[in-house]
Amino acid sequence: xxxxxxxxxxxxxxxxxxxxxxxxxxxxxxxxxxxxxxxxxxxxxxxxxxxxxxxxxxxxxxxxxxxxxxxxxxxxxxxxxxxxxxxxxxxxxxxxxxxxxxxxxxxxxxxxxxxxxxxxxxxxxxxxxxxxxxxxxxxxxxxxxxxxxxxxxxxxxxxxxxxxxxxxxxxxxxxxxxxxxxxxxxxxxxxxxxxxxxxxxxxxxxxxxxxxxxxxxxxxxxxxxxxxxxxxxxxxxxxxxxxxxxxxxxxxxxxxxxxxxxxxxxxxxxxxxxxxxxxxxxxxxxxxxxxxxxxxxxxxxxxxxxxxxxxxxxxxxxxxxxxxxxxxxxxxxxxxxxxxxxxxxxxxxxxxxxxxxxxxxxxxxxxxxxxxxxxxxxxxxxxxxxxxxxxxxxxxxxxxxxxxxxxxxxxxxxxxxxxxxxxxxxxxxxxxxxxxxxxxxxxxxxxxxxxxxxxxxxxxxxxxxxxxxxxxxxxxxxxxxxxxxxxxxxxxxxxxxxxxxxxxxxxxxxxxxxxxxxxxxxxxxxxxxxxxxxxxxxxxxxxxxxxxxxxxxxxxxxxxxxxxxxxx
Amino acid sequence: xxxxxxxxxxxxxxxxxxxxxxxxxxxxxxxxxxxxxxxxxxxxxxxxxxxxxxxxxxxxxxxxxxxxxxxxxxxxxxxxxxxxxxxxxxxxxxxxxxxxxxxxxxxxxxxxxxxxxxxxxxxxxxxxxxxxxxxxxxxxxxxxxxxxxxxxxxxxxxxxxxxxxxxxxxxxxxxxxxxxxxxxxxxxxxxxxxxxxxxxxxxxxxxxxxxxxxxxxxxxxxxxxxxxxxxxxxxxxxxxxxxxxxxxxxxxxxxxxxxxxxxxxxxxxxxxxxxxxxxxxxxxxxxxxxxxxxxxxxxxxxxxxxxxxxxxxxxxxxxxxxxxxxxxxxxxxxxxxxxxxxxxxxxxxxxxxxxxxxx
Numbered sequence: 001x002x003x004x005x006x007x008x009x010x011x012x013x014x015x016x017x018x019x020x021x022x023x024x025x026x027x028x029x030x031x032x033x034x035x036x037x038x039x040x041x042x043x044x045x046x047x048x049x050x051x052x053x054x055x056x057x058x059x060x061x062x063x064x065x066x067x068x069x070x071x072x073x074x075x076x077x078x079x080x081x082x083x084x085x086x087x088x089x090x091x092x093x094x095x096x097x098x099x100x101x102x103x104x105x106x107x108x109x110x111x112x113x114x115x116x117x118x119x120x121x122x123x124x125x126x127x128x129x130x131x132x133x134x135x136x137x138x139x140x141x142x143x144x145x146x147x148x149x150x151x152x153x154x155x156x157x158x159x160x161x162x163x164x165x166x167x168x169x170x171x172x173x174x175x176x177x178x179x180x181x182x183x184x185x186x187x188x189x190x191x192x193x194x195x196x197x198x199x200x201x202x203x204x205x206x207x208x209x210x211x212x213x214x215x216x217x218x219x220x221x222x223x224x225x226x227x228x229x230x231x232x233x234x235x236x237x238x239x240x241x242x243x244x245x246x247x248x249x250x251x252x253x254x255x256x257x258x259x260x261x262x263x264x265x266x267x268x269x270x271x272x273x274x275x276x277x278x279x280x281x282x283x284x285x286x287x288x289x290x291x292x293x294x295x296x297x298x299x300x301x302x303x304x305x306x307x308x309x310x311x312x313x314x315x316x317x318x319x320x321x322x323x324x325x326x327x328x329x330x331x332x333x334x335x336x337x338x339x340x341x342x343x344x345x346x347x348x349x350x351x352x353x354x355x356x357x358x359x360x361x362x363x364x365x366x367x368x369x370x371x372x373x374x375x376x377x378x379x380x381x382x383x384x385x386x387x388x389x390x391x392x393x394x395x396x397x398x399x400x401x402x403x404x405x406x407x408x409x410x411x412x413x414x415x416x417x418x419x420x421x422x423x424x425x426x427x428x429x430x431x432x433x434x435x436x437x438x439x440x441x442x443x444x445x446x447x448x449x450x451x452x453x454x455x456x457x458x459x460x461x462x463x464x465x466x467x468x469x470x471x472x473x474x475x476x477x478x479x480x481x482x483x484x485x486x487x488x489x490x491x492x493x494x495x496x497x498x499x500x501x502x503x504x505x506x507x508x509x510x511x512x513x514x515x516x517x518x519x520x521x522x523x524x525x526x527x528x529x530x531x532x533x534x535x536x537x538x539x540x541x542x543x544x545x546x547x548x549x550x551x552x553x554x555x556x557x558x559x560x561x562x563x564x565x566x567x568x
Numbered sequence: 569x570x571x572x573x574x575x576x577x578x579x580x581x582x583x584x585x586x587x588x589x590x591x592x593x594x595x596x597x598x599x600x601x602x603x604x605x606x607x608x609x610x611x612x613x614x615x616x617x618x619x620x621x622x623x624x625x626x627x628x629x630x631x632x633x634x635x636x637x638x639x640x641x642x643x644x645x646x647x648x649x650x651x652x653x654x655x656x657x658x659x660x661x662x663x664x665x666x667x668x669x670x671x672x673x674x675x676x677x678x679x680x681x682x683x684x685x686x687x688x689x690x691x692x693x694x695x696x697x698x699x700x701x702x703x704x705x706x707x708x709x710x711x712x713x714x715x716x717x718x719x720x721x722x723x724x725x726x727x728x729x730x731x732x733x734x735x736x737x738x739x740x741x742x743x744x745x746x747x748x749x750x751x752x753x754x755x756x757x758x759x760x761x762x763x764x765x766x767x768x769x770x771x772x773x774x775x776x777x778x779x780x781x782x783x784x785x786x787x788x789x790x791x792x793x794x795x796x797x798x799x800x801x802x803x804x805x806x807x808x809x810x811x812x813x814x815x816x817x818x819x820x821x822x823x824x825x826x827x828x829x830x831x832x833x834x835x836x837x838x839x840x841x842x843x844x845x846x847x848x849x850x851x852x853x854x855x856x857x858x859x860x861x862x863x864x865x866x867x868x869x870x871x872x873x874x875x876x877x878x879x880x881x882x883x884x885x886x887x888x889x890x891x892x893x894x895x896x897x898x899x900x901x902x903x904x905x906x907x908x909x910x911x912x913x914x915x916x917x918x919x920x921x922x923x924x925x926x927x
Binding site for chain 1: 657671
């Protein structure tokens with residue numbers, strides 16, 4: 001009857017826990033530890049040669065300076081736009097917030113390199129859009145986006161939703177009483193905003209700033225499309241050029257560059273912590289949803305401003321991209337006669353690498369989404385319901401590969417997998433598996449977060465009831481927990497799929513013939529001057545992204561609030 | 569079915585002693601209520617018995633098997649107990665029948681045997697015909713009954729009920745109380761019922777264990793608990809008893825004693841072991857007090873206020889000799905005395921609390 005001790009239960013429990021800990025360690029700790037080792041001891045020998053060589057090269061410091069300029073500039077723009085939009089959407093009674101949020105957040109979920117190309121099509125002498133309305137600048141003039149300013153503009157637009165999302169989450173948990181107490185004390189809405197709301201929103205705002213800074217710093221697609229033609233290199237593009245030019249021989253050097261960019265990212269994250277230290281931002285738990293401020297006669301102007309913003313940052317670039325995809329060659333004006341779908345036909349049917357890339361990107365994204373959900377669902381069980389010191393560390397560690405720039409992880413993965421694996425004797429370098437490894441490491445946290453909030457919504461007694469009925473851990477997971485967190489897991493899987501599908505940073509450094517991703521093919525079209533093919537491919541990926549985002553709205557009512565970023 | 573034995577159980581969360589040297593025994597087939605205010609440790613005790621938390625010290629036995637001690641911890645899934653949760657904890661993605669069948673599936677009961685037992689369990693709680701419904705389509709009382717059927721279908725040795733009526737409205741509570749009582753009668757299962765509601769505990773339990781601050785204060789049958797509280801805390805908590813100082817003059821052989829209550833000599837009940845050693849505490853009930861003529865013998869008091877309660881007043885008063893000592897009693901309509909009026913109270917009955925003074 002009763003077996004004293006429950007040995008079998010304990011074995012099952014700890015086996016699962018330790019398996020998960022090992023998976024997280026291999027994905028998150030191993031590559032970065034290997035990278036740090038390479039920084040100190042290149043090729044296995046303790047030496048400062050590579051370090052000094054890199055630090056003495058002027059291009060290192062030029063790229064660092066460029067990285068800092070564009071990252072700070074992009075962050076500043078994103079913070080201004082993101083904050084204003086978050087305040088308008090969360091605190092006022094504007095109409096149509098859901099549709100607006102969907103459009104405003106969309107750029108974040110589209111491929112950065114596609115967004116950059118779309119913006120290029122809005123300006124410059126060869127812009128199909130400008131030609132169509134007859135205001136294109138003369139041939140031979142320079143596209144103004146090929147510059148630091150252009151990079152800053154597109155980074156700011158791409159990452160404003162990040163600031164918006166963190167700030168909106170903060171505003172949602174702001175207790176209504178604090179606002180009402182201010183109003184009752186005689187302060188007007190603007191004064192309440194300045195003296196109560198904004199000071200209390202310092203933590204989410206700074207978190208958004210840090211996240212945005214790290215994202216701008218690590219972005220590859222935008223400075224690659226807008227910077228490389230004008231030889232304006234930032235650290236990720238410098239690393240890419242070095243590795244592409246010299247191959248694995250340059251590994252020690254690019255490892256140092258990766259550590260450098262990783263260090264800048266860490267400084268950004270740590271300074272956010274330092275700024276918040278010693279101040280108390282705790283609020284009592286939120287009560288009802290805060291009453292929204294009535295804008296009255298300002299409502300229409302504010303709504304108009306928000307929708308104008310959407311048209312400018314989303315609609316116009318996408319239209320410009322679509323128009324370019326419809327002309328036979330760059331610079332040809334679009335007329336009823338010149339319009340063609342040949343570009344689409346070419347990328348979909350004729351170009352072998354694109355067909356492979358579709359297969360690879362779909363396969364990689366789906367595999368990453370499924371594998372991460374399979375890892376994250378039991379992992380979140382332990383993280384949420386079995387808190388202890390080891391698990392707190394695991395939780396922290398899963399964040400690292402996503403927080404650091406993608407090039408850092410890619411270089412680290414090359415270092416780990418360049419030599420054949422011990423025991424197996426095969427090398428993953430130049431195979432699709434190294435890309436999958438990086439996707440798993442980098443996007444794990446994207447799946448973990450929604451699943452964790454799914455668990456937080458779950459009444460634990462549902463699990464305890466099945467435990468009392470005699471079900472052991474694996475059965476409880478299978479029969480009770482998985483069905484109940486499935487909506488959150490599906491949302492996480494879609495988020496991973498979308499991000500991986502549009503990804504370029506990692507695969508640009510890791511691809512080889514046969515393992516191209518859509519990002520890589522798009523990038524090589526664009527670099528090769530085939531902007532019309534690139535535009536057609538871009539339009540196709542944008543359609544896939546929008547399709548998936550719209551499809552998930554059907555799931556939305558079963559999800560914890562805030563899991564789907566594109567839904568208000 | 570089995571008895572439950574808890575021996576000197578201790579559990580701390582940091583510096584907070586949630587369970588402090590708790591011992592109790594629930595006999596085979598007995599219905600025991602654990603009663604106490606929130607934070608008294610009753611939920612901690614339930615989680616210990618269920619096995620969700622590990623004990624710091626002491627032992628728990630179900631039947632003759634040790635399930636919890638410093639050395640052993642049988643996980644909940646091996647304890648063969650049933651729990652009815654306060655939130656019911658019905659699985660929303662399963663039908664009523666699937667909820668009830670779950671425990672059988674887990675233990676490998678299959679096919680016709682399983683459906684026979686599920687049907688029997690649903691019949692027992694009058695829910696035949698609801699098997700294919702989803703829990704979301706049921707009322708609160710029906711969900712409660714599904715939870716009951718689910719926990720009984722595996723014939724557990726012991727059933728724990730965690731404030732099962734707390735989420736129901738008042739009308740439904742009375743009906744469900746009835747249901748639980750009938751249910752216990754029919755199945756004869758050993759039941760431990762956690763509640764903060766003394767009326768519920770009194771109505772249902774064979775014996776009640778009163779807890780406070782992580783300690784078990786008294787374990788006794790409802791009427792004994794009410795008539796003979798072991799401590800001042802139990803006296804105050806159960807039935808809103810008034811605890812007053814008295815000095816005992818003499819103890820009689822029939823279990824009564826003569827005592828001095830603010831200068832008025834009264835006859836009170838006491839434990840056979842009570843010594844005539846002077847200072848003690850008495851537990852008085854509202855029904856023990858009556859207003860007598862101003863000239864009659866009694867305790868002099870003053871009216872604080874009278875609250876109309878439908879057919880009678882709840883009169884609150886304080887003793888002249890001890891203005892801090894408030895009393896309450898029921899007086900019939902009509903009642904016209906204003907606050908501050910002098911009254912004289914006779915004491916018909918009372919119980920000498922058998923514990924050290926000052927506790």
